[in-house]
Amino acid sequence: MRRAALALLALGACQSADVEPRAASRLPSTYDALIAPLLAERCTGCHGAERAKGGLRLHTPEAIRAGGSTAPAFVSGDAEASELVRRLALPLADEEHMPPGDKPQLDPLERALLSGWIRAGAPFEGRVEALHASQSLERHPNPPAPIAPAPAASLAALRAALVHVQPIAQGSNGLWIDFAAIALKTDDALVRSLLEPLKGQVVELALARSHVGADTLALCAEFEHLERLDLRDTRLDDAGLAKLGAHAKLRELVLARSAITAASIPTLLALPKLERVFVWGCALSVDDLAQLRGRTDLLVDAGDKPDAVLAELEPPPKFTNELPSPDAPPPGDPTASINTTCPITGSPVNAKYTRTFEGRVIGFCCPNCPAEFDKDPAACAAKVISAVEAKPKTP
Amino acid sequence: MDPLSQHHLSLTRRRFFSRAASGLGAGLGALSLASILGGERARGASSELPVGPHFAPKAKRVIYMHMEGGPSHLDLYDYKPELRRRFNQDLPDSIRKGQRLTTMTSGQARFPIAPSVFRFSRCENHTGGVWLSELLPHTQQIANELCFLHSMETEAINHEPGITFFQTGAQVAGRPSFGSWLSYGLGSANANLPTFAVMISQGQGNMQALAARFWGSGFLPSEHQGCKLRSSGDPVLYLKDPPGVARLDRRRMLDLVGALDEIERRESLDDEIDARIAQAEMAYRMQMSVPELADFSDEDEATLEMYGPDVRKPGSFAANCLLARRLAERGVRFIQLYMRGWDQHGGLPAEIKLQTQAVDQGQAALIKDLRRRGLLDETLVLWGGEFGRTVYSQGTLTETNYGRDHHPRAFTVWAAGGGIRGGISYGKTDDYGYNIVENPLSVHDLHATLLHVLGFDHERLSYRHQGRDYRLTDTSGRVVRELLA
Numbered sequence: 001m002r003r004a005a006l007a008l009l010a011l012g013a014c015q016s017a018d019v020e021p022r023a024a025s026r027l028p029s030t031y032d033a034l035i036a037p038l039l040a041e042r043c044t045g046c047h048g049a050e051r052a053k054g055g056l057r058l059h060t061p062e063a064i065r066a067g068g069s070t071a072p073a074f075v076s077g078d079a080e081a082s083e084l085v086r087r088l089a090l091p092l093a094d095e096e097h098m099p100p101g102d103k104p105q106l107d108p109l110e111r112a113l114l115s116g117w118i119r120a121g122a123p124f125e126g127r128v129e130a131l132h133a134s135q136s137l138e139r140h141p142n143p144p145a146p147i148a149p150a151p152a153a154s155l156a157a158l159r160a161a162l163v164h165v166q167p168i169a170q171g172s173n174g175l176w177i178d179f180a181a182i183a184l185k186t187d188d189a190l191v192r193s194l195l196e197p198l199k200g201q202v203v204e205l206a207l208a209r210s211h212v213g214a215d216t217l218a219l220c221a222e223f224e225h226l227e228r229l230d231l232r233d234t235r236l237d238d239a240g241l242a243k244l245g246a247h248a249k250l251r252e253l254v255l256a257r258s259a260i261t262a263a264s265i266p267t268l269l270a271l272p273k274l275e276r277v278f279v280w281g282c283a284l285s286v287d288d289l290a291q292l293r294g295r296t297d298l299l300v301d302a303g304d305k306p307d308a309v310l311a312e313l314e315p316p317p318k319f320t321n322e323l324p325s326p327d328a329p330p331p332g333d334p335t336a337s338i339n340t341t342c343p344i345t346g347s348p349v350n351a352k353y354t355r356t357f358e359g360r361v362i363g364f365c366c367p368n369c370p371a372e373f374d375k376d377p378a379a380c381a382a383k384v385i386s387a388v389e390a391k392p393k394t395p
Numbered sequence: 396m397d398p399l400s401q402h403h404l405s406l407t408r409r410r411f412f413s414r415a416a417s418g419l420g421a422g423l424g425a426l427s428l429a430s431i432l433g434g435e436r437a438r439g440a441s442s443e444l445p446v447g448p449h450f451a452p453k454a455k456r457v458i459y460m461h462m463e464g465g466p467s468h469l470d471l472y473d474y475k476p477e478l479r480r481r482f483n484q485d486l487p488d489s490i491r492k493g494q495r496l497t498t499m500t501s502g503q504a505r506f507p508i509a510p511s512v513f514r515f516s517r518c519e520n521h522t523g524g525v526w527l528s529e530l531l532p533h534t535q536q537i538a539n540e541l542c543f544l545h546s547m548e549t550e551a552i553n554h555e556p557g558i559t560f561f562q563t564g565a566q567v568a569g570r571p572s573f574g575s576w577l578s579y580g581l582g583s584a585n586a587n588l589p590t591f592a593v594m595i596s597q598g599q600g601n602m603q604a605l606a607a608r609f610w611g612s613g614f615l616p617s618e619h620q621g622c623k624l625r626s627s628g629d630p631v632l633y634l635k636d637p638p639g640v641a642r643l644d645r646r647r648m649l650d651l652v653g654a655l656d657e658i659e660r661r662e663s664l665d666d667e668i669d670a671r672i673a674q675a676e677m678a679y680r681m682q683m684s685v686p687e688l689a690d691f692s693d694e695d696e697a698t699l700e701m702y703g704p705d706v707r708k709p710g711s712f713a714a715n716c717l718l719a720r721r722l723a724e725r726g727v728r729f730i731q732l733y734m735r736g737w738d739q740h741g742g743l744p745a746e747i748k749l750q751t752q753a754v755d756q757g758q759a760a761l762i763k764d765l766r767r768r769g770l771l772d773e774t775l776v777l778w779g780g781e782f783g784r785t786v787y788s789q790g791t792l793t794e795t796n797y798g799r800d801h802h803p804r805a806f807t808v809w810a811a812g813g814g815i816r817g818g819i820s821y822g823k824t825d826d827y828g829y830n831i832v833e834n835p836l837s838v839h840d841l842h843a844t845l846l847h848v849l850g851f852d853h854e855r856l857s858y859r860h861q862g863r864d865y866r867l868t869d870t871s872g873r874v875v876r877e878l879l880a
Contacts, residue, residue, distance in 0.1 A: 107879070162587065164445060169450045172451075182587075254769035305764070308535060311516075311517045311524055314513075314516070317513075319480075319482035320482060325481075325485070351547050
């Protein structure tokens with residue numbers, strides 16, 4: 001249920017973002033978009049509407065401000081002094097650590113998110129842009145769905161033609177359509193006959209390796225929700241691509257090994273939402289690519305990404321065994337015995353029982369053995385020293 | 396009891412209501428679309444509709460390169476220069492911690508440290524660079540695309556349970572393979588090819604058996620099992636029509652058999668008949684699509700050259716990498732490549748050189764080729780064995796030769812592509828590459844994270860069997876956010 005709530009929140013966030021993407025004031029607050037979903041996922045099972053362990057509820061701004069029975073949940077502006085952050089940072093085994101050790105934990109990014117929000121004054125309204133900057137902090141929103149359901153007959157026709165069609169996510173009417181299975185037999189007429197009734201639903205369309213051209217692109221221009229279009233390995237040319245016009249939503253365009261040339265640069269630059277374009281294998285010169293790359297919000301992949309830089313090569317390896325073992329007693333400890341087994345019984349040495357002979361410490365296993373040693377110290381010490389020196393330092 | 400009555404009895408009340416319920420709920424969102432999509436199923440389409448991604452996926456398919464035998468992380472990816480100054484020292488007890496060993500080395504009198512004989516280079520990435528062995532010159536070039544996971548751990552110490560664990564999320568045989576879960580969850584994107592394809596390349600050294608159950612569908616409907624493409628002769632056996640049978644004859648025969656099957660299905664209500672019809676229809680379509688798939692003549696010279704000279708030998712790892720790309724661009728969901736022969740208990744330096752020569756150029760070319768075609772963004776690539784290898788030598792250690800035993804406690808795998816943050820190193824091992832000291836990553840965590848980028852909440856992708864819901868991640872697993880793009 002909590003997950004469902006999360007999904008709804010994320011969905012709400014997205015829809016409002018869709019209404020006026022450019023107006024910051026209409027974007028969801030940091031609390032709504034990031035903090036509340038996190039608390040809902042990890043905390044409110046025990047600290048929420050239904051339960052209030054330790055008197056703490058975290059499901060509404062009012063409840064969070066009220067804090068728990070022993071301390072307030074946070075100190076505005078001071079993450080380190082905040083009980084919430086302190087509890088999260090305690091060792092897992094600590095009784096006060098939250099969430100309890102057997103429950104799913106917050107990962108470092110999520111902890112950083114909470115700290116960052118408190119440091120920014122724990123605002124329930126407005127946005128702390130820095131926290132939104134890292135994409136991986138954003139919850140995976142379900143795609144917004146102002147999309148009408150597709151006509152059943154059209155979907156059936158696609159499937160009968162062996163064209164792959166699938167909702168882009170559960171709960172969405174947006175469609176991912178892939179012509180891979182019949183690509184070699186796919187032309188403009190077929191695409192039009194199958195997709196004309198689905199203009200309002202296509203979000204991702206793959207026509208790679210097919211024979212489509214200008215007419216299909218003219219049709220695509222009418223797909224109001226189209227975000228990704230794959231035209232790899234087609235004979236699509238500049239005139240064809242131009243039919244796309246200034247499509248308002250298209251984010252990714254795959255044109256690798258198509259017939260487009262420099263004449264398509266204005267078309268590509270005119271697509272307002274375009275984020276990535278793949279143009280490997282097209283007739284574009286280095287200058288043409290530079291012109292495309294002049295648009296800084298556009299990632300142009302032309303198959304010319306340089307290899308990773310080899311920053312350093314280690315010298316040819318030489319083998320020694322000079323490093324001491326981490327298990328060896330620290331060198332130069334004057335109180336450490338030179339032997340590891342008791343010269344009297346052969347049992348391991350106990351550091352408590354030693355005698356010093358000519359500056360060297362000899363260890364024994366029990367309180368009785370030093371007495372034996374005292375009967376003839378020189379002979380016993382010689383035995384120990386010769387045994388120790390006979391043993392190689394490293395095997 | 397006759398099989399028919401037995402089958403009728405197996406339609407329990409619970410099963411009836413659970414099926415009826417999914418029909419009743421069909422007023423809402425995904426369910427309505429799903430039921431419409433299913434309303435008029437193309438003949439021979441899957442008998443159960445895919446679950447569909449829970450949220451919009453970053454990756455639409457997987458290429459999983461499994462290195463059978465357990466490649467040595469210490470000679471490839473996990474750079475431990477200090478070990479060179481501990482040559483032939485005994486592995487300290489404080490590192491070994493009395494942990495379980497295989498019987499192949501548990502009787503050894505000593506556990507002498509065997510530093511890698513190979514030179515490493517630092518390749519730039521987004522986390523201060525990653526050190527890679529000279530054995531992987533081509534992989535070094537794509538280091539800025541790869542996400543190195545240096546802190547993998549597994550519970551299995553032998554090959555069979557180890558591979559089974561990575562493939563199915565459990566050490567004991569019988570669960571569905573990762574590819575089968577994806578086939579079940581996402582369905583096919585190309586009705587003319589198998590949803591889950593398997594290809595095997597032979598290696599150089601010790602080779603362990605690869606059982607077909609590694610790509611089996613377990614308790615999932617059988618159409619989700621992997622389809623093995625053969626490396627020589629026809630990629631798929633018995634696909635060609637026998638001499639004298641024309642394609643039209645084949646069509647007529649299938650129509651007749653299909654009609655008979657349909658009668659049988661109505662009588663017996665046996666779902667397996669659907670799978671049978673689906674497979675016969677797919678085989679018919681594959682007769683056309685497979686020869687075109689396996690024919691490299693439409694690849695340009697530069698591309699073939701990028702994959703290396705082996706690409707012209709069918710069944711080589713390079714050839715299978717190119718075939719994997721061709722399958723990926725034709726919409727196959729899960730492409731499982733196996734490279735056999737990484738089980739280097741003795742003579743490791745010589746053997747691993749041959750193994751890496753066989754995989755390095757092909758795997759690097761695959762990543763580059765996917766990238767420039769716009770496929771890497773939506774293809775998840777995974778490379779790894781079932782465990783790593785020990786820092787101590789199995790058998791005699793010299794300055795130029797050593798062996799390594801199985802080591803499940805820490806090893807390296809890498810991922811790349813759709814939804815995964817490229818160019819980073821995650822997790823750390825101790826100075827001996829023996830224990831994990833930072834960010835341990837279990838097989839369940841890896842599966843949970845991969846399912847996440849494929850659009851699934853791993854806790855909700857489940858299948859009811861023997862009275863309980865099963866998942867790929869069993870009862871464990873955590874999505875590792877740091878790895879997401």
